[in-house]
Amino acid sequence: MAAADDPPKAWLMLAVGADRQHGGNDGYDDDPDVHYSWDHTVPNARTVAVGDRIVLWDKEAVIGASVIEEIETGHAEKILYRCPRCNGANIKRRKRESPPFRCFPCSDTFPIASTRVERVETFRSRHDANWVDLGRCLDGQTLRSLCVSPKSQLSMRPLRWDAFAEALRSVGRARGAAFLDEATPWVQSRPGGHRQARVRVRVGQGGFRERLLATLGPVCAFTGPGPAAALEAAHLYSYAAVGQHHDDGGLLLRRDVHRLFDQGDIAVDPHTLTISLRDELLRYPGYAPLHGQPLATKLDRGQVAWIEKHWRQHRPDAC
Structure with a gap:
């Protein structure tokens, strides 16, 4: 556990939906200015915590940023796609090439992936109270350079917050970074953290x-x-x-x-x-x-x- 005086972590998180695949799954139900979803198969799944700062992007540009107020956890059945040759999960469904699937570990390509249903632990952040819409003010290349590991391909990758805040200031968005700097101690002081939750859809x-x-x-x-x-x-x-x-x-x-x-x-x-x-x-x-x-x-x-x-x-x- 981090010490009380440690700086909060920051993450660059890839949104949205079916464009964000990991382990050959069907994607996630993100609503960027409200919540972000992932499961235990994603690297850093259990490292992300309440009080962490998050920056959401779509590979092309930044969408917005916030502070995680709450993380709902649960379980779900999920269809996972595997390489029929090596049974690896690090595969990608390609949109313009044939065969449509490629396995990165063994470099095999194939028309149909093996499938299996797996029970996964699910996580969903709530971060709408402090959401700052950043209007695509930073491009994808800039965001990658601000990560702890600029060449990382992870959907949730550690971000250098001070460098990100400086980049916002350089494009006239200093108020957004300052707002989140003020909001973070407030969120961290709140009781709670990860909690079990079953969410009822608000029909109507x-x-x-x-x-x-x-x-x-x-x-x-x-x-x-x-x-x-x-x-x-x-x-x-x-x-x-x-x-x-x-x-x-x-x-x-x-x-x-x-x-x-x-x-x-x-x-x-x-x-x-x-x-x-x-x-x-x-x-x-x-x-x-x-x-x-x-x-x-x-x-x-x-x-x-x-x-x-x-x-x-x-x-x-x-x-």
Whole structure:
């Protein structure tokens, strides 16, 4: 385990989806600004940790960067493709050449790979709260040069963070690096880490958000009016537990506020309907002024009931 005063690790991670293959598998379900997925067959799988900084790219340019807030772990059945000659997993499906498969260890090429189903340990990061969209400001060649091993071909490779931050400054993106430098100690101070999780798909989430926009308008309940594109439909209850959308159980929240609300770092006092911040948030000037303020959205009776349950869950000592 790293010492408390060790600098956090940083990673260059290849996204997205079927373009990212390892061990001859069918790819991963990445959503770059929200989560990144991998399994135990990927090098560095168990080395990546909460509090590490990550930079996502697509081989051509940088997509964005963030700090890992949480890593969900589980298990899944996965189809793996193998070389029929040496049974190696380091094969690649080629798009423009025939035969389509090539094995790198033995250099054999073949039209059909051997397959087998294997149970794998899965990992999924959550990093949306501190996501910084970098607008493809650095190209792939530059990013490779900033890695600890510039010639590495790994999908998750160690990155020299200071060199990356300097590269951002050289293209006028210094604020992005500074924001993540500030966010990292906050994430590392949070309790938690790897956890087991089974994620329920939020069927109908888009319609739920549209109904809230139609009813409430483009207003973050905590920070006030804002562009609709910046607002998310936040459940005032655990969707994973309830399994359905309740129109009186939702509010529109800005993405960062939504994440902090889900964690209980921001809550609503049901007695005064004013915003309550945990002490750790009060040192951040972007959030501190919210403490003690009334909501920007008028709540109906059903929403107040859900708010009260959220308060009891995250502020039991104040009940």
